[in-house]
Amino acid sequence: MIATRDRRDQLLRTLPRHDAPTIVVDNASQDGTAATVEAAFPHVRVVRADTNLGAAARNLGAQLADTPFVAFADDDSYWVPGALDRAAQLLSDHPRAGLLVAQVLVGEDGRPDPMTAELDGSPLGWADDLPGPTVLGFLSCAAVVRRDAFLSVGGFDPRLGIYGEEALLAMDLATAGWGLSYVPSLRVAHLPSPAGRDPRARERRQARNHLLTTWLRRPLPTVMATSARAMTSTAGRAGLRDALAELPWVLRDRRVVPDWLGADLRRLEHASAR
Known part of the structure; x- marks a missing residue:
């Protein structure tokens, strides 16, 4: 399935390349995306959202x-x-596998x-009951999920919007x-627009979502260290201001990950830092 907003031209470029039943969720686009796709691709199911749901x-x-x-x-x-x-x-x-991560080209x-280099070098090993190395990070456009597993944990948190929403899931x-596994033999083609999006807005949003995710799931020492690091950059400070406005629901919904998962996350962070 594809989530889109006001990127009709990009979508028309890639839709012909999809060879499986496809659902497009149009996040309240203003550029005529839904009507254009319905006319050009009658076999594609188009769902029009009344508001921008972001990653949700x-x-x-x-x-x-209606597939597993x-x-x-x-x-x-x-x-x-x-x-x-x-x-x-x-x-x-592999019935324990809940999400597979593909290689992005x-x-x-x-x-x-x-x-790709970080996924290839995951220090978490390869469990016998999974089809590839264990990972705890992915790009949404390169993920296949077991539908029941995805929905049972609530999917993507709508309060994060986009950019960095994968970590919490x-x-x-x-x-x-x-289990989450990287399988490089699965491949996704990514054809980004040369124009791209506003990099400063993206960095600010990523900083906000990284902080919110940390505050929601990590122990207090990690929360304090991550918050302090945010103060060292312009995007981080802006993201911190945005995240502080969300503090009431964060405190209400905070659930720290189990110790074994916290240890795995620290191993990944140390490997990334190296």
Whole structure:
């Protein structure tokens, strides 16, 4: 399924490349996305959201799906032929796997996304009952989920919007006992627009969501250290101001991850720092 907002041209570029039943959730676009897709691709199910749901539009798409597995794509990405059949087989063969992460190939030349190196070098090992190395991070456009597992933990938190929304979902899936694995033989093509989006707004939003996720799930020493680091950059300070405005619901919904998961997160953070 694809969540989109005001990116009709990008979506029209990638939709013909999808070879599986597709649901498009239009996040209240103002550029005629929904009507254009309905006219050009009558086989695609289009859902019009009344408001911009952000990443939570994927929750709506998953709820409407009638398949046991759901693959996410952005309006500027698509799964390469054969990848989804392979992912479905792996999920069927590994019942503890709740989410599989694919390799992302960027641009027409298909260069690996920088995150690939971190996923390849995951220090968390490879469990016998999973189809690849254990990870706790992913890009949404490169994830296939077990629908029941995804919905059982609430999917993407609507209060985070977009940018960095994956970390909270990864923690909640792992806490619930589901495995997350990187499978590089699964591949996604990502064709980002040269214009892109406002980088400063994105950095501010990422800083906000990183803080909110930390405050929601990590122990107090990590909360304090992360909050202090946010003060060292312009985007971090802006994100901290935004996050503080959300503090009432954060305190209400705070649930610290179990110790074993906290240890895994620290191992990943130390590896990333190195």
